[in-house]
Amino acid sequence: xxxxxxxxxxxxxxxxxxxxxxxxxxxxxxxxxxxxxxxxxxxxxxxxxxxxxxxxxxxxxxxxxxxxxxxxxxxxxxxxxxxxxxxxxxxxxxxxxxxxxxxxxxxxxxxxxxxxxxxxxxxxxxxxxxxxxxxxxxxxxxxxxxxxxxxxxxxxxxxxxxxxxxxxxxxxxxxxxxxxxxxxxxxxxxxxxxxxxxxxxxxxxxxxxxxxxxxxxxxxxxxxxxxxxxxxxxxxxxxxxxxxxxxxxxxxxxxxxxxxxxxxxxxxxxxxxxxxxxxxxxxxxxxxxxxxxxxxxxxxxxxxxxxxxxx
Amino acid sequence: xxxxxxxxxxxxxxxxxxxxxxxxxxxxxxxxxxxxxxxxxxxxxxxxxxxxxxxxxxxxxxxxxxxxxxxxxxxxxxxxxxx
Numbered sequence: 001x002x003x004x005x006x007x008x009x010x011x012x013x014x015x016x017x018x019x020x021x022x023x024x025x026x027x028x029x030x031x032x033x034x035x036x037x038x039x040x041x042x043x044x045x046x047x048x049x050x051x052x053x054x055x056x057x058x059x060x061x062x063x064x065x066x067x068x069x070x071x072x073x074x075x076x077x078x079x080x081x082x083x084x085x086x087x088x089x090x091x092x093x094x095x096x097x098x099x100x101x102x103x104x105x106x107x108x109x110x111x112x113x114x115x116x117x118x119x120x121x122x123x124x125x126x127x128x129x130x131x132x133x134x135x136x137x138x139x140x141x142x143x144x145x146x147x148x149x150x151x152x153x154x155x156x157x158x159x160x161x162x163x164x165x166x167x168x169x170x171x172x173x174x175x176x177x178x179x180x181x182x183x184x185x186x187x188x189x190x191x192x193x194x195x196x197x198x199x200x201x202x203x204x205x206x207x208x209x210x211x212x213x214x215x216x217x218x219x220x221x222x223x224x225x226x227x228x229x230x231x232x233x234x235x236x237x238x239x240x241x242x243x244x245x246x247x248x249x250x251x252x253x254x255x256x257x258x259x260x261x262x263x264x265x266x267x268x269x270x271x272x273x274x275x276x277x278x279x280x281x282x283x284x285x286x287x288x289x290x291x292x293x294x295x296x297x298x299x300x301x302x303x304x305x306x307x308x309x310x311x
Numbered sequence: 312x313x314x315x316x317x318x319x320x321x322x323x324x325x326x327x328x329x330x331x332x333x334x335x336x337x338x339x340x341x342x343x344x345x346x347x348x349x350x351x352x353x354x355x356x357x358x359x360x361x362x363x364x365x366x367x368x369x370x371x372x373x374x375x376x377x378x379x380x381x382x383x384x385x386x387x388x389x390x391x392x393x394x
Contacts, residue, residue, distance in 0.1 A: 014354055063382035147390055155383045159335065162342060162376055165369060167351040168360075170340035223337060226387075 014169070017217040018160035021224055025153035027076035028244040031128050032145040033083060034098055034121055039142055048095030052087035054143050055096065059084055062154040067161075075119035078105040128243065152242070156224040171223045179219040182245075221245070316361035317350060334377050336384065342373050349373045 033055060040047040059065070065088070073081075083101035086092055098121050109116045119127075162169055171179075225242050317325075322343060325331035331345035342351045342365070349365040351373075365373055 058386070061382065061386055063379050067379075141393070144390070144393070147386070151383060151386050151390065154379070154386075158376055158380050158383060161379075162335065162373075163354065165342075165351075165372055165376070166354050167342050167373075168340055168354045168356070169335065169338055172337050172339050175337060223335075 014163045014216060015160070017220050018156070018163045020217050021220045022153065022156045022160050023074045023077060024221070024244040025149060025156050025224065026074065026080050027124060028242075029146065029149040029153045030076045030080045030083070030098070030121075031124060031243065032149040033080070034125065036143055036146050037098055046095075048097050048100075049093070050095070051097065052092070052095035054146060055083060055087040058143075058147050058150045059088060062150060064150075064154045064157060067154070067157045075105075075117035076124060078109065078117050079121075081105070082108065149244070152224050152244070156220070159220060159224065171219050175222050176219055179215065179222040182218045182222055316363050317345075318361050319352070319359055322350065322362050334373065335380055342376070344377075 033051070036054060037047065037051045040050070044050075079098065079102050082105040083096050083098060086096040086101060086104070102117070102121060106116050159169065225245070319340060322331060322345070323339075325345055326333060326343065331343050331350075334342040334344070334349075340352055342349055343362065344350075349370045350362040351365055351369075352360050352362055
């Protein structure tokens, strides 16, 4: 007889993990929309209309009309929500620009007495560039990145809404393995920066919950990147194709390093030495591609993978 | 397990045989269509809790979510076909 598992934490853990994935892909979709908008010549007078048409086209194809884009969500989500609202508005013949959408998002937050979005498109671009160091491999076809990122966003939003309905979701074994790889690449994957900052002070009994939540986030992330994944993917290569992944890993590392620096003054020498080692590992993650290729070569050349034919 | 519930093991068999269909491809556990109704494992229940049938209101929302999931897969297939 299989022992019954303990009663699980309430659904807020799953929901927080699912929402975090939605937030990440909302940011990616916004960056893709920004790139699409900037692909037009500066003098193109139909740019706002064509940008709105493309966004509305994929939005409707993905049937996300009733998706809850959170006007209280991340800055990226607030700007995307406003861009979508403008794009699908039948009375808006002009179209959309991200500059205008950002301004309207700020206005709406001010009117509603909410905290104003502080990140501009320039900030989001910088965050993206910092994560990639100019090595991003986004699709060359004009609207393909937009279509793919919105598709990931739509899949994440379905997952989030299923969880919000109170249904338990567990992804398949290969995807959980892929998520474990993601955790390893991200080194210290936490569910969000708030919990991350609390991690070291968290009671032992709470750490297990945090780790489970982190794994849940990465599993949902892996699921959302494509259910066709099998086995262990080449994460570094995939990161080039799914830009939100690198932003995610970098953000996690940054948050971890920020926290590490914050607690440094309380460390004794042995702890400080351990921290230094950990920082070295984290820095190594900033250049994942060479490490992964080296690992691949090592794997390929290992005795267990050498061809035995002819021996 | 009550008469109204299905164990996860039984649902897994039904999925393998094609008698049941998951709402989200690639999931081991999640809302599942079987015998003309939606079944799900409540998130607050134990990890290995039984599937239970969805009430009419929840079933309606699951229908809507399934339509969205299908739209995502259609677009994904189209994008994959471009490559």
